[in-house]
Amino acid sequence: MERVAIIGCSMTQFGQREGWIQDLLAEAGLECLEDAGVDADDVEHLYVSNMASGEFEGQTGVMNGLAHDIGAIPAYTQRIDQTSSSGGAGIYAAWQSVASGASEMTLLVGGEKMTHRTTGESTDVIASITHPAEYKTGVTLPSFAGMTARHYLERFDAPRESLAKVAVKNHRNGVDNPHAQFQKEVDLETVLESPIVADPLRLYDFCPITDGSAALMLCPESVAEEYADDYVVISGIDGATDTHVVHEREDPTVMGGVVESGKGAYEMSGRDPEDIDVAELHDMFTILEFLQMEGLGFAEQGEAWKLVEEGYTERDSGELPINTSGGLKSKGHPLGASGVAQGVEIYEQLVGEAGQRQVEADVGLCCNVGGFGNCVITTIMEAAQ
Amino acid sequence: MTMEATRYDDGTISYPGHPRSRNGAEPVETIDLSEHTAEVVTWTTSMATPPGVREPNHLAIVEFDIGDAVDDGEESVRALVQLTTGDVETGDDVRPVYAEELREPGAGIREPESQDWGGYRFEPV
Numbered sequence: 001m002e003r004v005a006i007i008g009c010s011m012t013q014f015g016q017r018e019g020w021i022q023d024l025l026a027e028a029g030l031e032c033l034e035d036a037g038v039d040a041d042d043v044e045h046l047y048v049s050n051m052a053s054g055e056f057e058g059q060t061g062v063m064n065g066l067a068h069d070i071g072a073i074p075a076y077t078q079r080i081d082q083t084s085s086s087g088g089a090g091i092y093a094a095w096q097s098v099a100s101g102a103s104e105m106t107l108l109v110g111g112e113k114m115t116h117r118t119t120g121e122s123t124d125v126i127a128s129i130t131h132p133a134e135y136k137t138g139v140t141l142p143s144f145a146g147m148t149a150r151h152y153l154e155r156f157d158a159p160r161e162s163l164a165k166v167a168v169k170n171h172r173n174g175v176d177n178p179h180a181q182f183q184k185e186v187d188l189e190t191v192l193e194s195p196i197v198a199d200p201l202r203l204y205d206f207c208p209i210t211d212g213s214a215a216l217m218l219c220p221e222s223v224a225e226e227y228a229d230d231y232v233v234i235s236g237i238d239g240a241t242d243t244h245v246v247h248e249r250e251d252p253t254v255m256g257g258v259v260e261s262g263k264g265a266y267e268m269s270g271r272d273p274e275d276i277d278v279a280e281l282h283d284m285f286t287i288l289e290f291l292q293m294e295g296l297g298f299a300e301q302g303e304a305w306k307l308v309e310e311g312y313t314e315r316d317s318g319e320l321p322i323n324t325s326g327g328l329k330s331k332g333h334p335l336g337a338s339g340v341a342q343g344v345e346i347y348e349q350l351v352g353e354a355g356q357r358q359v360e361a362d363v364g365l366c367c368n369v370g371g372f373g374n375c376v377i378t379t380i381m382e383a384a385q
Numbered sequence: 386m387t388m389e390a391t392r393y394d395d396g397t398i399s400y401p402g403h404p405r406s407r408n409g410a411e412p413v414e415t416i417d418l419s420e421h422t423a424e425v426v427t428w429t430t431s432m433a434t435p436p437g438v439r440e441p442n443h444l445a446i447v448e449f450d451i452g453d454a455v456d457d458g459e460e461s462v463r464a465l466v467q468l469t470t471g472d473v474e475t476g477d478d479v480r481p482v483y484a485e486e487l488r489e490p491g492a493g494i495r496e497p498e499s500q501d502w503g504g505y506r507f508e509p510v
Contacts, residue, residue, distance in 0.1 A: 055494065119433060120433070120434065120435050120436050121435075121436065121494075123433065123434075123435045124435035124436060124493045124494050125494055127435060128493075128494050128495060131401060132401075132495075132499070132500035132501075133400070133401040133464075133465070134465050135493075135495060135500070136487045136488055136500065136501070136502050136504060137442075137444060137465055137466065137467050137487055137488070137504075138431070138434055138435065138437075138438030138439065138442045138444075138467070138487065138488045139431075139444055139465060140431060140433070140434070140435060142431065142433065143429050143431045143442070143444050146429030146430075146431065147427045147428060147429045147444065147445070147446055148427070150427045150428065150429060150475070151426065151427040151475075154427075154475055195432070196430070196432050197431070197432055197433050198429045198430070198431045198432070198433075199429050199430045199432075199471070200429075201429075243407070245399075245401065245465075246465070247446045247463045247464060247465045248399055248407070248463065252426070252427065252446065
């Protein structure tokens with residue numbers, strides 16, 4: 001099986017955008033073609049990560065539309081929906097297409113258009129992942145985060161401020177990301193005094209609702225050398241699923257999909273948690289950064305908050321910078337784009353194109369979470385040697 | 386109206402029920418949780434609710450001790466429920482109170498005919 005390389009990327013401005021889903025996908029797709037130096041008619045497979053363009057906008061068939069808009073016909077196209085982990089699932093699908101030999105040039109574009117809907121409507125679309133027994137209670141994903149955060153803080157005697165410090169860190173990182181929705185620092189007091197959304201979590205513990213798109217270009221490593229001097233290889237990738245009904249999990253603070261997909265990615269790459277130099281985690285809610293740090297082996301269970309308090313995850317001084325992009329928290333969370341945008345950040349870090357956000361890194365990891373840990377993709381990337 | 390958990394051939398119990406247990410075993414009986422009290426495992430008050438949902442919405446994961454209803458296997462089961470009040474603490478005991486509709490059918494994205502909407506809210510004992 002040939003190693004799969006990433007030779008180019010792009011990311012649109014995240015935030016409130018005037019364009020609709022087809023406009024956003026085309027913008028990122030065309031920029032990625034240019035960045036990689038690939039002609040559209042050389043694209044053999046085209047994947048679109050998107051959760052809910054039908055529900056949000058009444059537009060389906062977005063993969064067909066994108067192939068037409070960027071001149072990639074007759075490439076094979078497929079839309080990938082795995083809720084919030086659609087982007088990571090798209091990386092997995094694109095990796096499979098190249099690793100299997102089915103495609104020698106695969107373009108992955110993730111995107112979502114959400115901000116034309118009210119917060120309540122968007123929340124309801126996202127919560128439609130839930131089982132009927134959950135849905136009728138009116139539960140939202142932020143509500144799951146509130147319940148999990150309370151359990152974590154009480155069980156592990158963690159201070160409330162430790163969650164707020166995740167938000168402060170990721171907002172600080174987002175200041176240096178020109179594509180982030182919020183390029184603005186927040187202080188601890190602002191986070192802790194912001195309006196309650198799902199007690200004990202407050203407004204700044206949550207990511208915003210966002211429009212945006214991101215893209216990656218994948219090909220066999222033997223082909224990559226024709227296009228780029230610096231590129232990245234996907235050395236490990238795996239996906240896993242946890243229970244559909246969240247309260248049926250044995251331990252509310254363990255996300256089985258994170259643990260299992262992480263194990264698979266580490267095994268494929270031959271890497272351990274200690275080998276990871278930089279990571280993008282799915283901080284849709286601040287508590288998720290703790291749960292992923294523990295599930296991926298960066299911290300023992302119940303100990304991630306201590307590492308955050310110690311500055312271990314800080315971009316400029318920490319041993320393991322987490323969410324150098326600003327994370328979903330400040331960069332924004334256009335559902336289908338987020339997992340792809342995580343890959344964009346790790347790619348840029350590994351090829352030395354992260355600008356003010358640059359850290360020293362040869363091995364990076366991204367973890368993309370769908371639902372409340374229902375589906376998870378973990379990807380390990382390495383700078384080509 | 387009942388609130389039925391399912392016990393499976395491998396001794397496991399789940400609420401809601403599924404065609405097979407998490408280990409693949411077949412269902413053997415149901416247990417009506419509305420006849421039991423439960424303990425609050427964790428809770429939240431949601432201040433940003435979707436269309437057709439009360440605001441604020443008090444929610445909890447609760448655990449039922451149903452050892453008196455089973456002969457062997459698991460003796461407890463958890464459920465996500467609405468609470469009647471946000472004035473609770475972890476570890477409190479709560480009991481079910483019937484509600485005809487927990488949220489307004491048709492106000493949200495889900496097809497109203499696709500599921501039932503009645504159930505129980507839980508109040509402190």
